[in-house]
Amino acid sequence: MLILFEYNNLRSKFIQNLEPFIISGQFRKELIPKEILEQILNQYEGTGDSVHQLKNLERIVQQLDLKKYDDLMRARLEIICEKNCMVSALLAL
16 A cells, blocks of 8 residues: 555655554554554654654554564664653553
8 A cells, every 4th residue: 555655655645644543543453564664753753853743653652562563663663762752652662
């Protein structure tokens, strides 16, 4: 699905449309592919430190089943959470 959005230069739109479903917990038992999770993280890292953006990222991290991801991804999430003082997300890690 992401490939179709990338082909039409709508990658950020795909991520924006996916976020509410992740935050609501609809993907809690699913593995969000690593490349999509990386896109989400890249988008948040590139948008600056907007409080709204950081709250959304914290909610996303809280809804992920982090046991399904490798140590490198968990370490990256931990660094982002520590850097931005996302205590609730750190507890989920």
